[in-house]
Amino acid sequence: MAYGFLPIGVMLATAFLIPIASLKSDRHAKHVATAGMILSLILTATMVPEIFSSGRLVFQIEGWPAPFGISIVLDTLSITLVFLSILVSLLVVVFSYKYVKERRTKYYSLISLSLVGTLGMLVAGDLFNMFVYLEVLSVSSYALVAFNKDRPAIESGIKYLIIGSLGTSLVLLGISFLYGLTGSLNLADVSIKLLSVPGAAAGLAIGLIISGMAVKAGLMPFHAWLPDSYQSSPSPISAIFSGVTANAGIYAIMRIGFISLMSHQALLGLLLFFGLLSMVAGAFLALVQSNLKRLLGYSSISQMGYIAMSIALGTPFGVSAGMLHMINQAFIKGLLFLSTAFIVYRTKTDNIYEISGNFRFHPVVAYSFLIGSLSLVGVPLFNGFVSKWMIYMATLEVSPVLTVISLMVTVITLAYILKAFYLIFLGNAKPDPDAGILPLSMKIPIIILSAIIVAMGIFPELSIKLSVMMFSDLDRFAYIGDVLK
């Protein structure tokens, strides 16, 4: 039985059960969503030991063999990202208990559907299913961006809809070309058949797919939807976009690019260009923002640039560093966005020049934001230091110029994030009648994320080992051998 599909199946069932459970009252929506995600997380965790010992599990739906049937491929790379996505989404759902008070049925259903899309993209072994899940993720994301239903939210939702639709159209066009060239949609089969296809034709098809996925990842110049969407969507949703959705985009680029192409030089050069552009421009644009969520949005673009640049180095060390930074960023941005969500919830504004003195009233949130900030910059004892250190060492092996650029961008990162912390939490405190009140449902996810960031920083060996195992899953020949056997 294709038990690899179970986490996705559970989330899909959850998405449809939420409206049914909420027929009498939408208070039940959050309970069903939470239960579904916990079950999905447990099912994923039970598969981890088998995957770590055997390397890769391949399931064929209804027994149809590859390349004809639908393949689900679970290896260390995909299962890690699946686990991470469900965990971050679960923490966001718990946080949202007190945050979202209206239209809860729609809210939790859409989060569940977006998670279905993300998980499907991470485990799909064929391009068509990857596209279908990309669409599920995209459509639910458009609705989540416009959830608040005010003018900025609707405008941002429409922008994201149009730019995102262009992206998915590019992906579909690329997949169509690939099918025309190879007669197959199974990724492993396509990668064999591409060997006998002219390089230019293959480059066209892969270039279209990578561009479409880069829209989802938020790499420059495909990023324009991102700052508006992060600003207008409910703040907990921004945590999912930054830590889950963007990772799905970069995962698809890695998986399709590294597996299907025999020679990676052109792809790596392309990723390096997009990565450096995102890294530098994202950091400088974050420096001039007055809106906290927009600032974190540009910061996400910058950090995604670090990931792309690191992967583009092409060395085992560089790619592992990029993957580890992907995992770390999910926790860091999750923590920063949830802390931001609380500040916005309490102060009713997200302008950093209108907020001040929150350290006195909300010390837990202040310390959490500080932990997230220091980890983002790469201060030791936090998980961000481990991946940033690996990135610096990896760039030093290839070109010291890249190391200098990375360090300069880190200094800019320090500038904007400390400016945000100073303005929001220090300075003269404005009176707050509910000072010190942090609902438990908001406190728990923030504390869990802070603990994970500190634990991964103090005990980095496990995460480093994990990143090495994830890198080995991009081996083209091993992937083809496991899927087509």
Place this chain on the structure above:
Amino acid sequence: MIEYPYIGNALLFFFIVSLIGYALYNITRRKGKPEPGKEIIYACGEDMQPEELNIPPETFYEYLIDLFRVKKLRRLHSGVLNDYLLWVLAGTLAAIAALMIFG
């Protein structure tokens, strides 16, 4: 087998530098009560209030923003959807060209 530089070296270096910084801070820190008039900020003889001498966070990085033309970069993000779609198309063409020519 991937060889990693031992991260412990970086941590150790960080702590040693932090300790040196803390030692320097303690050595150079003013001890005892300040003499009258010594705690007032010196503004080259000008009569300025402490509030006037604080650099507001909004303008602290102004020199950096001007140097790297960040305001120009910000103006490029016009909010007009057509511009954004053009960027996506430009990026796509660049990706296709790179992979077709060099792939």
